[in-house]
Amino acid sequence: MADPMRIRANMTGDKVEVKVLMAHEMETGLRKDAKGNLVPPHFIRNVTVTHGGKTVLSAQWGTSISKNPFMHFRFKGGKPGEKVTISWIDNKGDKRTDEATIAGGS
Amino acid sequence: MRIDRLPAMMLAALLPCFVAAQQDTQKEIERYRQLLQDGNPSELFEARGAEHWKAKRGPKNTSLEQCDLGLGAGVVKGAYVRLPRYFADSDKVEDLESRLVTCMVALQGLTPEEAKRRPYSGPGQPSMMADLVAWIASESRGMKIAPPQSHPKERLAYQTGEKIFFYRAGTHDFACATCHGEDNKRIRLQDLPNLTNAGDAQRAFGSWPAYRVSQGEVRSMQWRLYDCFRQQRFPEMQFTSDASVALTMFLAKRAEGGTFDAPAIKR
Known part of the structure; x- marks a missing residue:
């Protein structure tokens, strides 16, 4: 199973600022291994962020996203102590869901 | 579905175009590094390292x-x-x-070969x-670099490292000091x-260990020295060899008093 994400969620003014690091190879399918064989594509296809039962971000990704992706965004309507849930699913069907609690922040 | 400021910033390994003079280029590279530092994937490696430290392993x-x-x-x-x-x-x-190898052998009962099986x-x-290296190094962030020099063998390692640093050899007649x-x-x-x-x-x-964006991996000081030796066309530097430790001691001592700020992020 994939390694856990690292999620930081902090209040900045009236918005929640979320920073996520995901551990993923993000193989494009164009790279060759040491023997010259193509490495099959393996990348995150969908990322979904929910808060209080509502989707606050939904993204479709492809092979142009780097290895070990970093995602940074803000959304309105969150409060300290509430949870943000992030999930991704890749082209092989592997998935991962992690949760973070919104911190007070500045 | 309410979406506020959708994909704000997704960092791939993008380098801006440098057309300005050398000094501006340097400033831009610094700015680029700072932008990246905020989302340094080294954290993913550190998290795994902290788990490995606690994990039971080996014959014992x-x-x-x-x-x-x-x-x-x-x-x-x-x-x-x-x-x-x-x-x-x-x-x-x-x-x-090399200390981790010693511990893996003494505490976990692995053979030295097993302990060194996949260094990078x-x-x-x-x-x-x-x-493990990423995590242990991260636990010294913000501290002053202070390698000890009280034992004669520590001083000997420094002197040996200094010799290696200035020693010219190989097909290109290179030394570390050449660059x-x-x-x-x-x-x-x-x-x-x-x-x-x-x-x-x-x-x-x-700034070592560091996450190398171009390789998508955390690289250690051992790796840095190994790759410098490769670039100099020197014989392959053996992982945790006395020579590598001596050179590390020399570099650490040269850097004494500096603030340790790693794992960093590099191109």
Whole structure:
């Protein structure tokens, strides 16, 4: 199973600022291994962020996203102590869901 | 569905175009590094390393939690900035990696070969050693680099390291000092630190281990030296060899007093 994400969620003014690091190879399918064989594509296809039962971000990704992706965004309507849930699913069907609690922040 | 400021910032390995003068280029590279530092994937490696430290492994089915990195059994905080150092139990000067090998052999019952099996990670092949190094180094962030020099073997390691640093050899008649012994040298756009100068040495030593964006891996000081030797067309540097530890001691001592700020992020 994939390694856990690292999620930081902090209040900045009236918005929640979320920073996520995901551990993923993000193989494009164009790279060759040491023997010259193509490495099959393996990348995150969908990322979904929910808060209080509502989707606050939904993204479709492809092979142009780097290895070990970093995602940074803000959304309105969150409060300290509430949870943000992030999930991704890749082209092989592997998935991962992690949760973070919104911190007070500045 | 309410969406506020959708994909704000997704960082791929994008380098802006540099058309300005050298100085502006340097500033832009600094700014780029700072942008990246906020989302340094090294954290993913550090998280795994912290788990490996506690995980039971080997024939003795024990964790590394009783490993003495120089500040007492199990003390990780601040250990990296006081390495390499002399260890009485192995009667050797050891850097972090060679100390971890010693601990894996003594505590977990692995053979040295097993402990050194995969020193560096590759695509789809994480390295336990690299993860451990990333985590242990991160526990010294913000501290002053202070390798000990009280034991004669520690001083000997420094002197040997200095010799290696200035020793010219190989097909290209290179020494470490050829690239790292003068100010304002560079390879293409990469500025090369002058490691004989304290400020440069502090910044250089204080930023390894580092996440290499171009490789998507965390690389250690052992790897840095291995790759410098490769680039010089020297014989392959053996992982945790006495030569590598001596050179690390020389560099650490040159960087003494600097603030340790790693794992960093590099191109």
